[in-house]
Amino acid sequence: MKRKISIRQIQAEDKGNYLKLFNSEDFGCVGINSDLKPSIYEEERILTGVIDGTILSTRILVIEDNNEFIGYASISRPSEHSFHIGQFVIRKDKQRKGYGKLLMNEIKEYALAEDCDIKLECISNATTFFEKQGFTNVFSSSYTYPRKKALLRRKATLFPSYDLIRQEKDEKSAQEIKSFQKFLESPLFKEIMKL
16 A cells, blocks of 8 residues: 655644544653653643644644554744754654654754754653754753754753753752751751750
């Protein structure tokens, strides 16, 4: 059977397939830690807003093969010259068949037309895929794809992953506890307690 692959903006009739893939165990997503994955209700609210045009800052592209829903990418625009891929999902049974590359090429074309870099956090096992697509690891799990070759030398805006933020908070809390314990053992605290 000849493949008829199409990439297009999401439509109302895609809602069921999108939410089924979003809610599945196969949810191989970029930008969202599985611990922090939004609820399906929140995702449906956002999806409805994108479809009906009330959420203009996000664009969702769908890839199909012979009208079969293969995956999607969710793209937002946090700044004038930057796109951020929040989700990039290809069904597990369709991975390593070229669909991800085709979808990424469409995103790159769109970014080039809009004169934008592409940024994402890759906190899954897809780092090799994104590096093969020309993304550069700029910090921890943050990757960037510059709009122009000359921009490779430019410092990229960082989007730290949720894991990194949580780790930094835990380290700060541990430091605060140690500092307080030292204070409790200090001569100054003992002097205060005598008063």
